[in-house]
Amino acid sequence: MRLAIQFAIVLMLAIGPALASDRLVVDDAGRKVQVPQAPKRIVVLHEAALGVPIAELGIAPVGSYGRDDQGASLLTVDFYKIVLAGSAPKPLPRGIGAIGNMDLERLRALSPDLIIGTEHNVDRARQLSKIAPVYLQNSSTGRVRGNESQEALSRLLKRTKEFTALKRSYAQRVKTVRDALPHNPNGKTYLGIFITDQINLIGEMSGLVQAFQDLGYTRLDVSGIGAIKGFGSALLVPISPEVFASLNPDLLVMMNSYGKPQREEAHIRQNLDRIIPGWARFLKPARDGRIIFLDSAKVTTPSFASANHTLDAVRAWASHQK
Amino acid sequence: MKIRRALDGKSVLRLRTGLEMRLSNLWACLFLVFAATTLAVMSINVGFTRTGVSDLGHLAAGERLGGAEVFALLDVRMPRILTGFMAGWCVAMAGAMLQALARNPLADPGLFGLSQGSMVTIMVLLALFPTAPRSIIPLTALAGGLLVALTLIWLVRGDRSGGLAILLMGIAIETVLSSVTGILILYTPAETSYALSDWLAGSLFRADWNGIWAFMPWFALSIPAAFVTGRALRSFGLGDDMAMALGEPVPWSRPTFLFVAVLLSSAAVAAVGPLIFLGVMAPHLAGILSPATGRARLFLSGLTGGTLVIAADILTRLVAADVPLQLGLSLSLIGVPLFIIALRLRALRTISNL
Numbered sequence: 232m233r234l235a236i237q238f239a240i241v242l243m244l245a246i247g248p249a250l251a252s253d254r255l256v257v258d259d260a261g262r263k264v265q266v267p268q269a270p271k272r273i274v275v276l277h278e279a280a281l282g283v284p285i286a287e288l289g290i291a292p293v294g295s296y297g298r299d300d301q302g303a304s305l306l307t308v309d310f311y312k313i314v315l316a317g318s319a320p321k322p323l324p325r326g327i328g329a330i331g332n333m334d335l336e337r338l339r340a341l342s343p344d345l346i347i348g349t350e351h352n353v354d355r356a357r358q359l360s361k362i363a364p365v366y367l368q369n370s371s372t373g374r375v376r377g378n379e380s381q382e383a384l385s386r387l388l389k390r391t392k393e394f395t396a397l398k399r400s401y402a403q404r405v406k407t408v409r410d411a412l413p414h415n416p417n418g419k420t421y422l423g424i425f426i427t428d429q430i431n432l433i434g435e436m437s438g439l440v441q442a443f444q445d446l447g448y449t450r451l452d453v454s455g456i457g458a459i460k461g462f463g464s465a466l467l468v469p470i471s472p473e474v475f476a477s478l479n480p481d482l483l484v485m486m487n488s489y490g491k492p493q494r495e496e497a498h499i500r501q502n503l504d505r506i507i508p509g510w511a512r513f514l515k516p517a518r519d520g521r522i523i524f525l526d527s528a529k530v531t532t533p534s535f536a537s538a539n540h541t542l543d544a545v546r547a548w549a550s551h552q553k
Numbered sequence: 554m555k556i557r558r559a560l561d562g563k564s565v566l567r568l569r570t571g572l573e574m575r576l577s578n579l580w581a582c583l584f585l586v587f588a589a590t591t592l593a594v595m596s597i598n599v600g601f602t603r604t605g606v607s608d609l610g611h612l613a614a615g616e617r618l619g620g621a622e623v624f625a626l627l628d629v630r631m632p633r634i635l636t637g638f639m640a641g642w643c644v645a646m647a648g649a650m651l652q653a654l655a656r657n658p659l660a661d662p663g664l665f666g667l668s669q670g671s672m673v674t675i676m677v678l679l680a681l682f683p684t685a686p687r688s689i690i691p692l693t694a695l696a697g698g699l700l701v702a703l704t705l706i707w708l709v710r711g712d713r714s715g716g717l718a719i720l721l722m723g724i725a726i727e728t729v730l731s732s733v734t735g736i737l738i739l740y741t742p743a744e745t746s747y748a749l750s751d752w753l754a755g756s757l758f759r760a761d762w763n764g765i766w767a768f769m770p771w772f773a774l775s776i777p778a779a780f781v782t783g784r785a786l787r788s789f790g791l792g793d794d795m796a797m798a799l800g801e802p803v804p805w806s807r808p809t810f811l812f813v814a815v816l817l818s819s820a821a822v823a824a825v826g827p828l829i830f831l832g833v834m835a836p837h838l839a840g841i842l843s844p845a846t847g848r849a850r851l852f853l854s855g856l857t858g859g860t861l862v863i864a865a866d867i868l869t870r871l872v873a874a875d876v877p878l879q880l881g882l883s884l885s886l887i888g889v890p891l892f893i894i895a896l897r898l899r900a901l902r903t904i905s906n907l
Contacts, residue, residue, distance in 0.1 A: 331877035
């Protein structure tokens with residue numbers, strides 16, 4: 232009997248940590264995934280939608296899709312550096328192959344203990360699962376709003392304390408900016424425009440949306456004006472220039488694509504002039520000075536950092552109005 | 554086993570069983586086997602992890618290797634080589650069959666709409682049932698390809714229908730299905746659309762041992778199919794009347810061979826996506842090595858197709874760190890210059906024979 236009890240204790244001691252080191256969760260694609268209790272070596276498959284919010288929660292991803300072997304960005308913008316500035320991960324995450332040509336060997340060399348992708352990576356999950364558990368997080372318009380995906384990630388990664396601290400500091404900032412506004416934002420509308428080679432409405436996810444929502448603005452109702460619903464799109468909803476010209480939100484937010492190096496006000500104006508010549512003369516928000524120009528690279532990630540960048544721009548606009 | 558002269562004066566190898574092979578075809582076959590083996594060895598050595606053929610030998614000898622090396626060799630490189638070779642073989646052989654059936658050197662599974670048929674059904678499946686098990690994709694591809702083939706057979710039914718009728722109807726169906734593909738890509742949810750676009754460009758990313766075992770029966774089927782259809786395809790090349798005069802039951806053998814081509818093409822589409830132009834390119838490149846007909850043409854085409862896909866995969870993985878190069882694009886980068894050279898050589902050969 233004593234021998235049996237001793238054996239049971241030894242067995243529990245041996246198995247216990249192994250059982251405690253993993254937990255079973257269900258990801259947004261409905262897959263059951265065994266994830267570590269406290270993942271330390273995370274690889275993200277989308278830098279803006281996943282990498283930045285996770286890094287802001289205090290976990291530096293070891294690998295990020297869209298970077299080279301030295302950690303330099305293969306894209307026009309380096310979201311970690313631009314959005315998080317001084318808080319960007321050091322060293323920066325390393326790459327896992329060119330965009331559209333993911334390299335499984337490179338990925339495995341990073342020894343990840345968790346791979347986090349968006350719902351767009353569902354078809355790759357089986358292959359990637361050979362390397363590490365793969366968790367798919369919804370990150371698109373119609374599925375998540377504002378910074379919801381960052382909150383979900385904080386629960387997954389057991390970083391809710393960090394999330395709450397960031398939220399508290401952000402809430403104070405929202406109050407300050409709200410007090411500085413030239414009008415009461417309750418009941419007022421805003422609309423975010425993202426200019427590529429066409430005009431796009433900003434979808435429902437991103438720090439920008441979170442900030443305007445928390446300030447009290449409501450997104451202008453665009454249903455029934457010919458805009459595609461944008462379900463499943465990560466960020467953008469195309470809209471015709473004619474429809475755009477007829478819109479009159481209380482606050483119009485404009486930005487150039489982060490695919491372009493020039494994202495300042497002058498370039499945004501120039502870019503929109505190519506699509507709608509003379510827009511500044513007839514577009515109502517332009518004539519009334521109700522336009523805020525933003526840097527899309529800074530404000531389109533679902534993070535408090537992006538929301539704070541938006542608040543800074545709103546505050547600067549408000550002080551100019553006064 | 555003896556070497557004899559054929560009626561046209563060319564050397565043939567005659568086996569005791571009565572089977573004859575032209576020596577030129579045999580040399581071309583050996584060259585292609587050598588090229589495929591060399592490229593496979595190169596492919597085993599290419600990749601981020603420092604490992605290669607010697608480690609594979611150690612592994613085969615029962616020695617223990619590090620996890621990274623085993624993963625690179627057994628989970629990434631070997632599945633890619635085997636899947637790529639089998640897919641290239643099947644597409645090229647299907648292309649060679651269709652060229653003989655249609656009596657048109659431009660025919661391939663893509664031009665007949667067979668690949669598009671497989672693609673559209675897979676896309677519809679993924680769009681309507683995104684959580685459907687991936688194991689049913691090959692069957693879905695097969696159903697789509699067969700549906701197109703049956704439609705083709707129905708449209709060109711009748712004794713007076715020739716190869717040109719099949720080709721023209723194939724082009725018409727392919728055009729309609731391409732439009733459907735475009736609509737599906739535009740209007741399906743983004744994640745489905747991304748997955749579909751990725752797959753449409755051709756990819757060996759999903760190559761694994763389960764996929765290889767699933768593909769193996771179709772690949773194995775191609776070998777007896779080549780033996781059975783080879784002689785008849787040579788007769789088809791002479792025209793329907795002459796084929797029937799030679800004893801070929803054209804009214805049933807044509808749809809049967811079309812069915813075999815569909816099986817091969819659909820299996821490849823389900824495994825790696827559509828390998829555009831390979832079905833046209835590989836038989837012509839094989840034809841430059843040795844102007845074979847019948848069975849030999851089918852086997853040489855299959856070997857050329859498989860070899861080209863292995864070469865394309867090497868190029869894709871060589872630039873993996875910086876350049877987004879999909880399999881379909883690297884196949885074009887390697888195959889099209891060779892194809893142009895092959896056509897120029899053929900033209901020069903024709904001129905010199907005048």
